[in-house]
Every structure is written in structure tokens, then in C-alpha cells.
Amino acid sequence: MIASILVSFDIGTLLYIVLGVVLGVVVGAIPGMTATMLIALTLPLTFGMEAVDAISLLVSMYVGGVSGSLITAILMRMPGTPASVMTTLDGYPMTQQGKAGRALGLAISASFVGGIISWVFLVLLARPLSELAIKFGEFDFFAMVVMALLLIVILSKGNMIKGLIAGLLGVLIALPGVDPIGGNYRFTFGITELQNGFSLLPVLVGLFAGNQILSSILWPENRQKTQQGANSISDMFMRKCDVKRHWFNITRSSVIGTWVGILPGVGANIGSAFAYAVAKASSKNPDQYGKGSESGLVASESANNATVGGALVPLISLGIPGSVVDALLLGGLVIHGLQPGPNLFNSNPDFVYAIFATVLIANVVMLLFMYMTTGYIAKIAQIPQKFLLPVLAVLCIVGSYAMSNSWFNVLVMMIFSVVGLILERKNYSLAPLVIGLVLAPIAETSYRSATMYTDGEVLPLILTPVPLVCIAISILMGFLMFRMNKNA
């Protein structure tokens, strides 16, 4: 099969892949621009291209875009796209500790492995996996999300109350806008712009980057010390001991990311939030999460890249787009007269192989390109703050504005800069807030949808396999935690 994959390729297509990855990485790294926007803008330009070239370009942009956002997340505490917000949590503290190069290196390697693991699933198990995914009912979704939330609560040591408050705040931020069921507006307070709710990116950029800028202005003595010479290139590559330490975490996170990607309508940010929650729950040092934990970083990055391959699974095997980007890809395919669906494999096998090959090659290109440039990019961490801060401020504003050409989003970003600042000054962690913000909409939609199937009854929903397993895991983890605390 590998042979037939490679045969379906020529040098022109390869160039498109390189172009796509490079553009994707650059756009992904710029806050306010996402792979989705890049692909949407590129799509009309691909109408005149060969189908294989078009789809290779678009898929490569997808792979590059999810990867590129780790750069600004780690170096500037500014998630380039929502997919890398969990990366920010541990990546930026590592930069503050003078380990920017190492953080970038680990994140890039984890991204690559995540991409490759999901690729293996895509190539070998596309059809059975999507068969399994469509068996998943709404309440199974809900049980999975609640398990992730419970694990975080159970295992957050120390400030459990503060964690809960931050998590609830995240849930509240997710509420205004269009009611996911019925589509009516809620909590818009008569503000037309709020009818779409708070866009994720301005909120995240404000909470993390805007907050950081304000804090540096108000308390200059706390400013991050400029790091000199701490970012040697040799730190970037994974060593044997790193592989030994992280292989299980990366594999698990990649599998989680792939699975979340396969589930329809669930994006990369959720895959990474999920993997982060599970990694923290099963870590021996959960205290370190949010303070520069390497495990948190690799969990987030391997999972968000794995969602790319995962989301292609239902698209190729059933014609059902797993994410917004996949809906765009589907549009691109249809323009070229290719209708993804169960028959695509029989009617256009070459084409399916070409997509497989693209995902693989794009991941390799991503790895090489990012390794080659990271040495230079990491130097951003050495720029004195007085030069970096104004640039960051401009990026925050432009990025928020560019999301949907609206000043309202800039206002949202500014408000959440203040919110983030207050929370962190009062020692509230932003991680539970983000997890609440990202997971609450899924939990709400799936719960309300599930109870419509049973006319409001909850018991018949719980007594099905997936929820029972989730409950069992949660209780088991809680019990173990309790015993550990007792012994300690």
C-alpha cells in the first residue's frame, strides 16, 4: 500500500504540500488567524487546480495550522488558535524558566508523533472506527465530558474551591449567544454583537496574553527576566530519556486526540483539553501542571495534532465532516466532482491514497520546517520585554479584530485581559476556566439532546455501557486519590 501511496504523487504535489504546511504554520502562529480561515480563503483558488493538488494543499494547511499555533502559545502566552490554548498553560511557564527551546522542541516532536499516530488509525482503521463513532449516542458524549471534568475536580489538589469557581466562570462565559438547541438567543443583554456569544479566540487571547501585558505594565518588577543563552538548540531534540519519560503520555494523548477528532462536531481544542485533563489526572505530579509541566505540554500538542487525522476518518469513510475544517475540505472535494462517502474508496482509490500520503508527508514536512526555524524563533524569548510588549499588544488587538472584522471582539479581548489579571492576582488558575469554557457547550448540547430521546428520563441513559464505564473510572480514581491522601 505504501508503494501505491507514493506512486500517486509527483513533485508538483509535493511542492503544494510544502507550501501548504509553511503557510499553515505561519498563519497558525499569528493570533487571530486560524487554519480554518486560511483554508476558507484558499478554497476558491483551488477550484482551477487538479483535484489531488487542491486537496493536498488544503490538508497540508490543516496540518501546518494546528502545529504552528504552538509557537506563539509557548513564547508569548498567546494561543495562535484555540487548539493550542492548553499548550499555553505549561509552554509559557517553561519559557519563563528559560526553557523556551526545550518547550518548542518537545511540543514539535509531540505534534509530529500525534499526527503520525492518528495517521496510522486513519489508514488502517478508518471504516471500523467511524462505524464505532456513529454508535456513540449523545449521552455517551456527555458521560465522557463529565468524566473529564470530574477527574480534574477530584484530582486538583489544594485549591479545589478556587478551581471549581474558575471552572464555573468558564461555563458562564460559554453561555451567552445562540442556544445550541432551538437556536434562540440567550444572555445577550440586548447587545446585538453578543448574539453570537463570546468568540473563543479573543477571550483566550485576553485571558492569557492581554493579561500578561497588563501585568507587566502595572508591576514592572515582576517582568520576566530576559533569558540569555538558555535556549541552546541541543535542548530541542528529544533524547532517549525524554522518549522513556513521555512515550506513554504521548501515545495516550494521541489516541484520545484521534478519537475526539473522529466524533462529529468536536474540534482540536477539545481533543487537547481532554488529553490534558486525563494526563493531569493520571500524573504523579499533578501540582506541576500549569507551572511548566513537560507532560502537560506534550499531552496538549500530541492530542491537538492527532485530531487532524481523526477528523479525516469519518470524512473519508462516510462523507461526514468531523470538524469545521473538514466541512471546508468536503466543499473543496465536491467542487472537483469527488463526493466523499462509503463509495469513495472503491470509485477513487488513488485519490484516497493521495490524501493518506499527504497527511503523512505534511507531518514530516511540518517536523522538518519547524525544527529548522525553531532555533531562530526561540530567540524571541530573548527580546527584552520593553520591545516585545508593544508588539504583543498590537498582535492582541489586530488578532481579535481580524477574527470577524469587529471591534466588539477587541473589546471582549480587553475585558478578558482584566478578568485574567484579577484571577491570577487572586491565585485562581486559568486551566479550569479554559476547560469549563471549552467543554461546557459540548456537555450542555449532548445532555439536553440526550434527554430529548428519553423524554427527560435520566436513568435509562446512565444504564448504558459507556456512561457506566465512565462512572466506574471516576469512582475508581476518586477512591485511589482518597487512599493516597490517607497514606500521605
Place this chain on the structure above:
Amino acid sequence: MINITKHFKKTVIAVASVLVVTVAGSAFADTYPKKPIKIIVPFGAGGGSDIVMRTIQPYLEKSLGESIVVINVPGSGSVAGSRRAKGAKADGYTVLLNHTTLLTAMVTKKADFSYKDFDIVANAVYMPLVVAVPKNSPINNLQDLAAFKKKHGKAAIAGVNLGAINHFAMGMIAPSDKESAVRYVQTGGGAKTMAALLGKHIDVGILAGPEAKPLIESGDIKLIASLSDQRIPYFPNTLTALEQGVEASIGIQYTWYMPKGVDQDTKDIFAKALSSAIGNDSLVKALTDRGSVSNYLPGKESLLRVEKLFGQLEIINNTISK
């Protein structure tokens, strides 16, 4: 020498005719259009509506003799972009391309304005809707669906996006009396409804014709009716609801709106250009390949159609929102 003169003459004529055309163009400049026209697509780039617009764009530019700028303004189920178009200057340089979704948003009061706040230029391009059930489902036609509750002792589960067009379409074909009513559950748009049908979580769902096509052809889902007036060309064996004696005709009908108060001549020029673009054979083929129908209905008839459909939707809204 003669040759050169000849060439020279030719060149002069060519240049002159270009000049004449240009001058004529500017002489005509007090007629519409004399600058690029903005067309607002109130959905995201790359979505179904965006693809329809971008497919038509080159043909429409040609027949208008002006360039078109497509602006995607997604949000609030097409209400955000429609509102922007409503507030634009009524000079014919802002056009809104929206479909039946705008009417359902108005009926359910998600839009705080009405189709009467716009000038309807024309209806053009139509995407049919179909009624689908899982493979091996005991439901084979709309009569089976109506009899489901009595026969199986429980209501058929209908997956829809509450308040959206597939909900209204389901409301048109599904019985509403207590003995045979279906149970509505939230699945969402096409992709999610397809997944729910494949996973047999629901008994019946509404899909757009082109998105259903691959799963129908592979036999993974089954069609029980199409909701267009005539049979869908690529599903020739599927009976329409009308043929099955159910008064239901609803699809994704694209309507071209302008802000209220545009000069009639301007609207006519745009409508005429649209009509000739839509009639182009290669555009017809391009649209057909994507599962759409390139129907065209001028302004007055379109308004009547919209009024009629709006009335039907209001009646259905009373039954399905109970």
C-alpha cells in the same frame, strides 16, 4: 508597404473600437452598474451557500459587466449577515443571497425583521431536501411514518435541528395528531443528522439531496420521499411527498434580496443579468453536478412564492413549537 498600412489600419480600428467601447461604457455610466457589486453571503466561506455563490460569480460578473465582491458574514444562523444587508445603502450595490433559512429565522422571531424589509430581486438556484431513514428501517414511505406510532407502540424519533429548516420540513411531512406524532430530538445540521441515521439513533431525518447522495448510493441509508415539487433527477425512483399525497414542498430556495427602496430599473438590470447567467449551459451543468437546480423566478413571482411559503411556515411553527 501596403501590408504595413493595412496592419496599421487594423490596429487603429482595434484601438478605436476599444476606445469607443470604453467611452460608450462611461457614457452608459449613469446606468447601473458602474462599480463592483457587494454580495453578502450570510454563511461561512466554503459552506454550501458560499459554494453556490462562487460557482455563479464568474457567470454573473460576465452578464453584469462588473466585478462582484463576495462578502461572507457568518453568524446567528444567517441573521447577522442579513441584518447587515438590510442596513446597507439601497443603491443596488449591496445584494444579499440567502435561502429558506432566513424565512424560518423570521418565523421563529430570531430575526427581528421581516422579508418585507427587503426588496426581492429574484429566486434562483434551488437545492432539494429529502427524507431519509436508516437502512433496514421498517419505514418505506410517508404512510409508514404516519402509521409508525400505532404499529410499534412508540413514537418515531425524528432528528432535527430545532427551529431550523429541517425541523420545519419534518413538521410538514410528519403527522401532528397525538396518536401518530413523531418525537423530535436535537441532532443538528446535515452532518450530525447523517451520523445519527447511520448509528440508528433516530428513525427519520431530513437531509439536503447532494449531501445524502453518497450514503444513498452505498446503501447505508434509505430515502422515503423527496420534498421538491418534481422528482429529483439523481433520485428518479424516489417519490415526492406530493406524489405520496402529503402536501409538503420545501427546499433550500435561494432568494436574492436588496435593501428596501432600490430603484426598479436597477433591480431589473440585476435580475436580467442573473437570469441570463443562470441560463448558461455550463453553469447549469456545474450546479447540477453539485446537486442543485438552477431554477429562476423573477421578482414578483418570487415575492408570491416567499409570501406563500412564509404563511405555511408560520402555520407549521404553531404545531412544531408546541
